[in-house]
Amino acid sequence: MLTLHTFYPALGNHSASPFCVKAMVLLNLAGMEWTPNWVxxxxKFAYKKLPVVETPNFMVNDSNLLIDWLEEQGKDMFPGLDAKARATARAVIRMTEQNLTEGLVYNRWLIDDCWTVLNRQVFGGLPAPLKLFVPNMVRKTIRQRMDLNGMGRFSEEDRMTYLSRDLDTIAAFIDDAFLFGTTPTAADAAVAPVLSMIDTLPADTALRRRLRGDDKLMAYVGRAREQLFAQLPVPGANRASAA
Ligand SMILES: N[C@@H](CCC(=O)N[C@@H](CS)C(=O)NCC(=O)O)C(=O)O
Incomplete structure (x- = not known):
């Protein structure tokens, strides 16, 4: 039995982190027996980040390393894809995680109407003294990250042009139910949580409006929720396996 160390749910998603939801979906797609540990x-983890998958003899400390580890266990995480399509799927994952996700993070943490709700949901359970400074300390770190990677320096118009190209790119792959055909792959495990989290931003931001205005992407998010997310665990539920 594997243990997935994951952040708690937030904003209507099975974890606050798209990478944690990705890991849950990857484990299910691979048919693994696993149980969540809500953190x-x-x-205390190697990279101070989640998700982490604990195997009987190894810690897998990153969701992309998890794809490799699952493949080493004999699971095909890109079923039916030739070498070129596999490379393309990896590139789509990287684009989504390195750029579009930074847009999601910008919206969640730096747009005040989103931050107010995120703060309450993510930090609301902290003891009173910590609640006074931890949320603003983390927000300051995120502001610095957005400044350094450039997302926070764009005008809103340029940021949206940038992020819209990512959404266009993802939409261009959807001819069937999933990004690479009728069968979900690791690319869907990575991309669908990010789109779902843009849709569940708790305020009417330009990014959320842009996604919600795209019927093809919204239909894809709906399929992912039904077919990939519906069976994911929630804290407190008594559950032996998600497979
Ligand atoms: N490359 C990592 C990214 C994981 C990641 O960035 N996790 C974030 C949550 S979305 C985290 O744990 N942040 C805590 C921190 O940086 O202190 C993966 O694919 O697993």
Whole structure:
């Protein structure tokens, strides 16, 4: 039995983190037996980040390394794809995680109407003294990250042009139910949570409006929720396996 160390749900998603939802979906697509361990503070883990998958003899400390580990166990995480399509799927994952997700993070943390709700949901359970400074400390770190990677320096118009190209790119892959055909792959595990989290931003931002205005992407998010997310665990539920 594997243990998935994951952040708690937030904003209507099975975890606050798209990478944690991705790991849950990857484990299910691979048919693994696993159980969640809900974590508030990731500082004890190797990279101080989640998700982490604990195997009987190894810690897999990153969701993309998890894809490789599952493939090493004999699971095909890109079923039916030739070498070129596999490379393309990896590139779509990287684009989504390195750029579009940064747009999601910008919206969640730096747009005040989103931040107010995120703060309440993610940090609301902290003891009173910590609640006074931890949320603003983390927000300051995110502001610095957005400044350094450039997302926070764009005008809103340029940021939206940038992020819209990512959404166009993802939409261009959807001819069937999933990004690479009728069968979900690791690319869907990575991309669908990010889109779902843009849709569940708790305020009417330009990014959320842009996604919600795209029927093809919204239909894809709906399929992912039904077919990939519906069976994911929630804290407190008594559950032996998600497979
Ligand atoms: N490359 C990692 C990214 C994981 C990641 O960035 N996790 C974030 C949550 S979305 C995290 O744990 N952040 C805590 C921190 O940086 O302190 C993966 O694919 O697993």
């Amino acid at each position: 508030q503070n990731p500082s």
